[in-house]
Amino acid sequence: MAELPLIPTPPAQRWREFRIQNLPVLVFATAFLCAFYLWRESVTPATLVGEVETIRADVTSPDSGLLTNLWVTRFQPVKAGDVVAEVMATDSPAFDSSVQLLRGKIALSQLEVGSLLDRERLAFDYQMLRLDYLRQRVELATARAQLGPADHEYKAAGDLLNAKLLSEVDYDYFAKIREPLKAKVDETGKLVDELEKRLEQAKHLLEFFPSDQANTNWQRALAAIEQNRAQLARLGTEPVLLKAPIDGVVSAIYRRAGENILAGEPIITISALQGERIVGYLRQPFPIEPQVGMPVQIRLRSMKRQELLSQILAVGKQFEPITNSLAMLRPGLLVDMGLPISVALPAAVKLLPGELVDMSIRPRAR
Numbered sequence: 001m002a003e004l005p006l007i008p009t010p011p012a013q014r015w016r017e018f019r020i021q022n023l024p025v026l027v028f029a030t031a032f033l034c035a036f037y038l039w040r041e042s043v044t045p046a047t048l049v050g051e052v053e054t055i056r057a058d059v060t061s062p063d064s065g066l067l068t069n070l071w072v073t074r075f076q077p078v079k080a081g082d083v084v085a086e087v088m089a090t091d092s093p094a095f096d097s098s099v100q101l102l103r104g105k106i107a108l109s110q111l112e113v114g115s116l117l118d119r120e121r122l123a124f125d126y127q128m129l130r131l132d133y134l135r136q137r138v139e140l141a142t143a144r145a146q147l148g149p150a151d152h153e154y155k156a157a158g159d160l161l162n163a164k165l166l167s168e169v170d171y172d173y174f175a176k177i178r179e180p181l182k183a184k185v186d187e188t189g190k191l192v193d194e195l196e197k198r199l200e201q202a203k204h205l206l207e208f209f210p211s212d213q214a215n216t217n218w219q220r221a222l223a224a225i226e227q228n229r230a231q232l233a234r235l236g237t238e239p240v241l242l243k244a245p246i247d248g249v250v251s252a253i254y255r256r257a258g259e260n261i262l263a264g265e266p267i268i269t270i271s272a273l274q275g276e277r278i279v280g281y282l283r284q285p286f287p288i289e290p291q292v293g294m295p296v297q298i299r300l301r302s303m304k305r306q307e308l309l310s311q312i313l314a315v316g317k318q319f320e321p322i323t324n325s326l327a328m329l330r331p332g333l334l335v336d337m338g339l340p341i342s343v344a345l346p347a348a349v350k351l352l353p354g355e356l357v358d359m360s361i362r363p364r365a366r
Contacts, residue, residue: 050280054353055272063089085242133195140188281338308346316340
């Protein structure tokens with residue numbers, strides 16, 4: 001019996017068999033490889049979540065009063081030292097305290113001026129005493145110069161008197177010349193010694209008042225008195241100008257012009273344009289013991305999931321409550337605790353303050 005020809009299988013039937021038998025295996029394998037690649041490259045679980053630390057500074061008034069002017073708006077950039085608000089102080093106790101403080105400064109400056117006057121008076125007395133001392137030394141030197149010849153003549157007259165060659169009247173004449181000069185030398189010598197002691201004492205007293213900066217201190221003391229008096233005259237009449245403490249952007253405004261404010265109450269909050277570090281909280285159990293200098297892989301939460309490398313700057317010494325935007329509480333917990341970790345900002349990309357990043361701590365290479 002002759003063999004019958006094979007009936008060809010239609011392509012549709014072959015495709016149906018391939019789709020039923022082989023296609024699921026290929027799809028599963030492809031999906032597994034894609035999932036493995038994505039998990040390894042983009043979805044690796046982070047050790048902790050970090051936040052770029054936001055630096056904020058509040059503008060407050062030192063005294064209670066009326067907010068008369070506010071010269072900034074929200075999100076307005078400012079520089080450190082820019083005047084942002086004006087307050088008219090109305091706090092009587094603070095005003096009285098400021099008045100007493102300025103009066104105390106004026107009294108202190110006047111005391112300093114009095115001290116400088118005493119120093120100048122002491123210096124003048126010292127110079128007068130020194131001139132008197134020099135004058136007496138001249139008198140002593142002159143008397144000694146005159147006493148030498150007079151003493152010689154007196155001794156010669158004594159020898160002549162003994163030899164009966166000179167009368168007693170002439171001898172008394174030479175004695176009258178010598179004795180006053182001798183008395184003058186003795187008393188002037190005592191006076192010079194006394195003046196020398198007093199001069200030395202005055203010199204020691206004058207050393208407590210250095211004269212190198214006497215003129216400068218005098219001018220400074222007078223300028224301080226004038227400045228404090230002018231400030232005392234302006235106190236209560238001029239408004240207090242509040243200035244921005246840091247460079248940044250006005251992130252919040254709490255009070256408006258025309259409102260009464262209290263001393264120390266925040267009026268404006270200024271946020272810095274960039275942070276200084278990344279702060280994260282490591283929850284228990286620790287996957288790795290964090291240490292300063294350990295490398296940290298940072299993954300940005302952007303569309304490209306860019307990865308950067310940084311290192312740990314500091315590790316906290318105690319657990320702290322996670323109260324910021326990093327607090328993703330576990331079910332049933334009102335407050336979560338974590339170990340704070342400070343990580344350096346990577347230089348390759350600019351991160352905004354408050355930006356969240358995923359971080360993975362890597363062990364040091366041995």
